[in-house]
Amino acid sequence: MKVFIQTLVLIGFLQVYNVDSARENSNSKVDVNLEMAEPCDFLKCSLPNCRCSDVKLCEKIQTEKIPQFVTVTFDDAVTALNFEYCDKIFENIRNPDGCSPSATFYFNHEYTDYTKIHFLWTKGHELALHSMTHGMGTSYWKEATVDVFLKEFGQQLEMIEHFAKIDKRDVKGMRVPHLQISGNDSFIAAKKLGLLYDSSWPTTRFTSPPLWPYTLDYKSVQDCPIGECPDASIPGLWENPLVSWEDTKGYKCAMLDACIHMPNDTTKDLVNWMISNFNRHYLTNRAPFGIYLHSAWFQKGEHYFEAFREFIRYLNKKPDVYFVSASQVIEYMRNPVEGKPFKECPRKHKSTCNAKMCQLRKIDSKDVRYMNVCGSCPAVYPWIENPLGLKITTF
Template sequence: MRSSLLCLTLLAVAAVVANGEDTLPSAQPCRAASCSIPECQCSSTSNSLGLAPKDTPQFVTLTFDDAVTINNIETYKKLIYDRKNANGCPIGTTFFVSHEYTNYQLVNDLYNHGFEIALHSITHRSNQTYWARASYEDIAKEIGEQKEQLSYFSNIPISEIKGVRAPFLQTSGNPFYQVIKDYDLLYDSSRPTVTYRNPGLWPYTLDYASTQDCPIGPCPTASIPGVWVTPLISWADLEGFPCSFVDACVFTPNHDDEDAWYEFILENFERQYDGTRAPFGFYIHEWYLSIHPAVLRALNRFIDTITKLDDVFMVNEKEVIEWTKNPVNVEEYRTKNCKTISPSPCSSPHVCTLTAEHNGVEYWMSVCTACPLVYPWLGNSLGK
């Protein structure tokens, strides 16, 4: 028995060392006097300017995870293309894109329509333990190298790729966030909060220790300056249980009842809008909307509703951080110039057929470059 316990202890120590936990300085409690925007922000339920709710822009962030394909692009086109907020600026959406099965020509189209493109790993392995125990080197291949891969095959500026979300919201703690810093990414959107729903938690940096709860460990314990976290403020389902993703809520309205779903969405939105106006997140996978058309219609109605309100702005995740770094009141935000992007056309599109070495599966890849020599994967993210 004692030898078994000793082995388990040694394994735990080995895992900690492998993950680099002993090489980074521990995060100390955050004091506003030593942590100020735009470079640093303590975790807080107050916005970075200390604005009263009535003077605070209500941000709404809609995000989608996983591969972009010829199937789900139709939902995106119907739902979010060519829509504007009440101030006349285009709405924002963030796509956390995984590599396998992604159509990179369509990613290019999403970018050129003004939507944010972010990272969601190369493999998106379904083994959650893999992500929880991933070393710095593992995450560097999965996330760090995906940044170049996503930019290259979709022909979008690498400087525009700033966000990441871990598969299944499962990070490996400090190594995951150190990769974000080392690969010049800005933020992570993987950490749910159950404790800070009302009032909600605002984005913050990892310069100092966070007060955020940790429903899915391990969570960062080190000081990693300049890395932002956009907390996933959990919804409450019909029985009051928290759910970070809409499609993970257990007790929901009938999936065929559009009116009930619209009220369900509105109730969760109003928790923030009628409260402190912390960002309201609608985090979902497209498949859920595809198999439940009434839910899709309810979401469409919700977007119609909020884009008529002059103090609500549907933006991407990066824009929320940009406001947090340089906050202004709602009146000033309403009159700001709309953000523009320089188009990055998919000028050399190719459809490639490649058999992957790691699993023997034949893949179709639609890219904005010449076809890679082999199917891109870990250790050879460009397929050279």
């Protein structure tokens, strides 16, 4: 009976991401020039540019001396609402080294406020790619080729630099919408775009102890609950796995939105549940603890946001817990040390944003979109194949 229930919950977990029926085993999209990944050789794979997939950090650092990283990540458009949430979450919070906390925003283009993107950047938060269009369901991403990923994520890079006035070299990571990776293709695209890491791949198997980030030089031991997962060697590209949470009945959920069996909607019960998930990291191997969510999750219950803030304050009382961005985790992974993880605080940027609100039309549907940008307005609403909105169209 328990196996049957677990099967139903896994199906429900996948349905949260609208996953279609499993892809047939096919190598039709695999680049024939790619070398297939071999089992990891711990002697050949060494830092700072190669790391085997493993639940251990390294032998030279005692577990209790490993800094516990917490990564708060938001998916989808950045709006005034989730901008405000981030401000309130980290209000009066400092890391043990005196540095400001950092969150990571995996944002897509449509409905994003590029002035808010700019100001998040000036505050030291990380901006990462989540595609131009967000696609048209999971099948779009499941069938996407390298060229599609290069357009969706490469053209988004152009937009970030142009409309948010952010140096695109500061954009280091990506997450595929719905966590629907496409075999090797999204990872190849990430490598071609010069990104440092991907964070699209959940694990339900390696949760206690959790899986540490690793590179894709060699074959990964990570399970593939959504699939299709990579099998090629993609040297130097880091994978920052999404270690699943457990709901109150022990079923796995890659993002908070996907947790089915929630505690009672009281601050105390919600905080205790969050702490129990945190302890699977903190009391085992200290692998980074990821909090993956959409800001709409805070509105699902009366006490969700209040409980989340209380949980952050609880963590902040610990002398070895650091709120960092996903790219900071990778920075640490390349040179792990005891205690204080970084030599200096992340660099903050001065604002260069001349904010402007633009009323635009989409070329395909002629729908009106309002778009806040830093600088001048585009001629039409930017979209894939026209990321800067340069085409003049008469409506």
